[in-house]
Amino acid sequence: xxxxxxxxxxxxxxxxxxxxxxxxxxxxxxxxxxxxxxxxxxxxxxxxxxxxxxxxxxxxxxxxxxxxxxxxxxxxxxxxxxxxxxxxxxxxxxxxxxxxxxxxxxxxxxxxxxxxxxxxxxxxxxxxxxxxxxxxxxxxxxxxxxxxxxxxxxxxxxxxxxx
Numbered sequence: 001x002x003x004x005x006x007x008x009x010x011x012x013x014x015x016x017x018x019x020x021x022x023x024x025x026x027x028x029x030x031x032x033x034x035x036x037x038x039x040x041x042x043x044x045x046x047x048x049x050x051x052x053x054x055x056x057x058x059x060x061x062x063x064x065x066x067x068x069x070x071x072x073x074x075x076x077x078x079x080x081x082x083x084x085x086x087x088x089x090x091x092x093x094x095x096x097x098x099x100x101x102x103x104x105x106x107x108x109x110x111x112x113x114x115x116x117x118x119x120x121x122x123x124x125x126x127x128x129x130x131x132x133x134x135x136x137x138x139x140x141x142x143x144x145x146x147x148x149x150x151x152x153x154x155x156x157x158x159x160x161x162x163x
Contacts, residue, residue: 030070
């Protein structure tokens with residue numbers, strides 16, 4: 001804002017910083033915690049929404065931690081969401097101070113495809129690649145041999161028909 005006002009309006013502004021503490025301590029936040037998968041405990045970079053507020057908090061990508069500032073009052077309903085997972089909600093009370101709230105989300109049920117798909121999607125893709133290259137090489141040799149045999153047969157058939 002200072003640069004814009006100086007360049008476009010000719011105004012000089014000054015901002016006084018009263019503290020170098022940019023984020024509150026975790027003990028001062030309303031609710032904080034992590035979002036993880038129920039399958040393997042892997043962090044999920046989901047979202048946290050507090051019902052009746054107009055703000056979504058995104059969990060961090062590395063450890064899926066979140067912090068949401070809330071004023072002390074009776075109760076809040078906190079909802080955790082992540083695409084591909086079932087959302088969960090719980091109600092908290094901040095009367096006694098900040099709350100640590102970890103969410104463990106279950107994946108949505110997916111229809112499992114045929115089992116042969118699992119074979120081809122496994123960790124053996126290198127083996128399949130080598131087999132495809134070998135089959136391609138064998139087809140090339142077979143095609144070349146057929147062409148040579150065809151030419152030999154044609155030449156020998158043409159020689160027999162002449163007097």
